[in-house]
Amino acid sequence: QKEVEQNSGPLSVPEGAIASLNCTYSDRGSQSFFWYRQYSGKSPELIMFIYSNGDKEDGRFTAQLNKASQYVSLLIRDSQPSDSATYLCAVNTISTNAGKSTFGDGTTLTVKP
Amino acid sequence: DAGVIQSPRHEVTEMGQEVTLRCKPISGHNSLFWYRQTMMRGLELLIYFNNNVPIDDSGMPEDRFSAKMPNASFSTLKIQPSEPRDSAVYFCASTPSGGFYNEQFFGPGTRLTVL
Numbered sequence: 001q002k003e004v005e006q007n008s009g010p011l012s013v014p015e016g017a018i019a020s021l022n023c024t025y026s027d028r029g030s031q032s033f034f035w036y037r038q039y040s041g042k043s044p045e046l047i048m049f050i051y052s053n054g055d056k057e058d059g060r061f062t063a064q065l066n067k068a069s070q071y072v073s074l075l076i077r078d079s080q081p082s083d084s085a086t087y088l089c090a091v092n093t094i095s096t097n098a099g100k101s102t103f104g105d106g107t108t109l110t111v112k113p
Numbered sequence: 114d115a116g117v118i119q120s121p122r123h124e125v126t127e128m129g130q131e132v133t134l135r136c137k138p139i140s141g142h143n144s145l146f147w148y149r150q151t152m153m154r155g156l157e158l159l160i161y162f163n164n165n166v167p168i169d170d171s172g173m174p175e176d177r178f179s180a181k182m183p184n185a186s187f188s189t190l191k192i193q194p195s196e197p198r199d200s201a202v203y204f205c206a207s208t209p210s211g212g213f214y215n216e217q218f219f220g221p222g223t224r225l226t227v228l
Binding site: 098101104 | 143144146155156158161163168169204208209214215216217219220221222
């Protein structure tokens with residue numbers, strides 16, 4: 001089992017719809033959770049982070065964390081073609097204190113006009 | 114702030130040649146990471162440093178790969194000899210020291226092609 005697993009994708013949604021991206025992790029010592037967006041040919045960039053159980057909203061983006069279920073998700077409301085990218089889930093565990101993140105393989109999202 | 118700087122941005126070389134990739138982390142960041150990304154294998158952590166000291170190099174695929182961080186503002190990843198299967202995008206990332214709540218800041222990457 002991989003330490004961080006994401007929907008295999010690709011995921012395709014129409015413009016204006018809600019895109020739901022999911023991520024599960026295996027280490028119960030995980031403390032912080034990140035969503036990075038990576039456009040084709042570019043480097044990953046952070047779009048959301050979450051540390052506590054529940055929801056965290058930032059504009060059209062909502063991150064959801066359930067530590068009991070070891071599950072984190074990213075919702076993108078009113079999806080736009082500019083949201084088309086690969087989304088990487090990353091997890092930091094308590095066993096490391098140098099900022100190491102374990103990344104999932106990513107889910108590629110396509111938003112169709 | 115200039116962000117993480119990597120050079121070269123593109124490198125094309127022939128099998129058997131030595132390749133050196135360079136990275137300058139964000140000033141004040143104490144941890145530096147080298148990743149390799151391919152379509153088949155995704156984003157792989159090769160090695161990371163904290164305060165210039167290598168912490169975990171278990172992701173380095175073979176002895177042909179080596180990395181150094183001689184000071185807080187510079188790191189190199191060397192492949193010698195290079196092979197076609199080393200073709201990938203290599204990212205350097207840095208993060209502030211102090212725990213597991215910090216995001217990583219990625220450089221633009223070096224696209225390596227080994228012929």
